[in-house]
Ligand SMILES: NC(=O)C1=CN([C@@H]2O[C@H](COP(=O)(O)OP(=O)(O)OC[C@H]3O[C@@H](n4cnc5c(N)ncnc54)[C@H](OP(=O)(O)O)[C@@H]3O)[C@@H](O)[C@H]2O)C=CC1
């Protein structure tokens with residue numbers, strides 16, 4: 001099966017590589033074209049523009065940073081829309097809001113193409129291991145046709161119905177995740193300030209009802225102040241912002257998420273946007289210590 005792949009960031013590179021390793025013929029494009037070279041050395045072809053990738057491939061997958069990137073790659077000059085046509089499928093796996101996804105869906109389907117949104121849950125390591133959770137919505141026919149690729153990229157795919165449902169599900173999940181990361185940060189901070197060993201806190205948490213893979217994975221690195229990016233903080237803050245907008249739309253009060261978003265914004269202000277999202281701990285520590293002795 002031949003697929004195009006647009007966007008070779010932390011996630012896209014790992015995903016495109018998995019497709020290559022599993023026998024797919026992959027044509028890649030990245031805004032910074034030089035980043036394609038690594039995958040070319042592993043057997044990928046390069047398209048000079050999103051349009052040229054779509055022209056070549058029946059199916060094109062995108063994994064881009066945010067709504068403005070997702071829109072730009074479709075609607076701008078040399079974009080996806082210039083070459084999408086009847087029989088071709090476009091699968092956007094970026095985390096965006098439902099409105100962005102709907103705009104892309106309408107434009108693609110108006111030109112006769114098929115559209116599927118398919119954001120993923122799971123970070124750099126699950127992407128490398130083909131263990132993502134795929135939250136698809138939109139064209140059911142395209143979902144079925146692209147399932148062989150999803151089987152390589154993920155451990156489970158959900159088909160959630162109409163376009164927008166995948167985006168919304170992803171935002172709800174990441175809103176919870178961002179709030180949990182803030183709770184962990186505050187807990188580590190409180191443990192430390194009150195004379196407890198933060199590592200012992202992690203050990204206790206891991207044996208109880210709130211044990212979870214994220215605390216287990218991120219906690220020890222946070223204690224060391226090590227934030228190599230798996231999920232960049234700027235993207236987590238984007239997801240909090242988009243989830244809060246979804247809350248506005250439906251008049252759902254989300255004070256916990258709103259406060260967590262403030263901490264992520266503060267962390268971005270501290271220059272931590274390209275660090276892992278667990279670096280919000282640094283902002284929480286700053287907040288916790290202000291006014292204290
Ligand atoms: N990292 C993670 O753990 C997870 C991330 N996600 C989501 O997946 C998406 C990608 O994340 P990730 O790979 O971590 O992000 P990265 O920041 O590592 O990569 C972003 C990609 O988007 C491209 N890009 C950014 N702006 C534009 C633009 N205006 N036009 C064209 N391309 C653009 C970048 O190109 P260039 O190289 O030129 O900058 C790069 O290829 C995001 O929506 C994120 O929220 C979902 C699950 C997990």
Ligand SMILES: O=CC(=O)O
Nearest residue numbers: 120121122123231
């Ligand atoms: O979006 C991030 C993730 O870990 O999932």
